[in-house]
Amino acid sequence: MADIIHRIGIKAPASRVYKAVSTVAGVAGWWTKETLGESTKGGTLIFRFRADDGSIMGEMHGRVAELKPGKRVRWRVTDGPPEWIGTDITFDLSKGGGGKTIVIFGHRGWKKPAEFMAHCSMKWATFLLSLRQLVETGKGRPAPRDLKIDDWN
């Protein structure tokens, strides 16, 4: 098993960061504009990515497995790229220095540390910068306006 983990600090109360990672409108503001579905516990969220021509480039489904207000969100991936199915995406929030909320982001349980995981690791880092931008300034950079990092996306 292999894991992606990232740590970022966001200058805002945990409640605001939590809203951005636990609601459909929140996630649509930093990851992918086309976030749909049910964000309540047990519900399924749909994260859809489109190419420039409007065609669907990728779609992931995440079952909301844990919700601890102000503290933790966990999604279990139930559909999407084969490498993603069965993995867990987590956001753990805590109080850091300088009035920052610390987010420990995890995308855990990859079967292999393959090249696609390296792509996703880099891509997640840029989406976490987008999350920070959303919470701190009100405007993130979700797909399809996301920062392209390589020849895959």
Place this chain on the structure above:
Amino acid sequence: MADIIHRIGIKAPASRVYKAVSTVAGVAGWWTKETLGESTKGGTLIFRFRADDGSIMGEMHGRVAELKPGKRVRWRVTDGPPEWIGTDITFDLSKGGGGKTIVIFGHRGWKKPAEFMAHCSMKWATFLLSLRQLVETGKGRPAPRDLKIDDWN
């Protein structure tokens, strides 16, 4: 053991990317301005980081363990934060789509996937964006002008 791996594409020939990751002047242009030492095989590179007041905040030593022109650089960390000692930092270059050189970056062999590793993973991602910026535009964002990502740095 736990690994950090990231994938990034840089619109430039592999020779230019290789120069940026295998020479003192190259690394000083995207990771830390204060990069010193010997970049030949078996030599030791010193990567020094200073706080705003000029004091040394951190310093890592890497022995140049592999050098394959245009293809691979590997440093074995011999000094620095305890978690870093004995780990390997690698840059594997290959030809990607759209005239891009693909860099698979690795920082492998962490004893534990602890919070400090999550910090370094996020930080490495921003330094790889700095590397891309350096190679594509001539100007990276090395420490101490690096993007701060949390309450640690």
